Amino acid sequence: AQSVDQPDAHVTLYEGASLELRCSYSYSAAPYLFWYVQYPGQSLQFLLKYITGDAVVKGTKGFEAEFRKSNSSFNLKKSPAHWSDSAKYFCALEGWGGADRLTFGKGTQLIIQP
């Protein structure tokens, strides 16, 4: 079985601060990991992915994420945060041989205050 946990349902920061959204996963083999962002009333937009190789991956909108096998985490980071980053962020896992099925976490609602 595979699962994704995003322990923080809500995160509130001031503009200009550094943001880090937490994601941990459970999977018996090497996973493919993704971050997506959803703005209010909109669909999901792809931010970045980790397949293999460098532990730090860079994506769109200035985001990056760090894969840590030691604690099964894939945290999303950005510095500095901008008010336009306010949205809901989803971490997702795709397992090997899973026919590309994405398993999503419950999401983290990020609010950036001016």
Next chain:
Amino acid sequence: DPKIIQKPKYLVAVTGSEKILICEQYLGHNAMYWYRQSAKKPLEFMFSYSYQKLMDNQTASSRFQPQSSKKNHLDLQITALKPDDSATYFCASSYRGREQYFGPGTRLTVL
């Protein structure tokens, strides 16, 4: 121009009725998917198709039937609708296992 089209954007249905959700992608992708997002549950995978063949099905109920008439189409037929089926249904597509791109969604309300 939108690359993944879902129709309709909003849909209201009566309990027990049947509806078809339309999805077309113009990205040249070989794989298409359906996901569901509701207030009660996180984003859930439903089906995946590759080259018009069913690859994976995580929907327990046979009331949900995907239909692929063309390689860039994957519609979702839902029969005997229930209020619990109320959700936003997202279609997605990808090319050869790469990242999935999501359509705008169809918001279904079952009364």
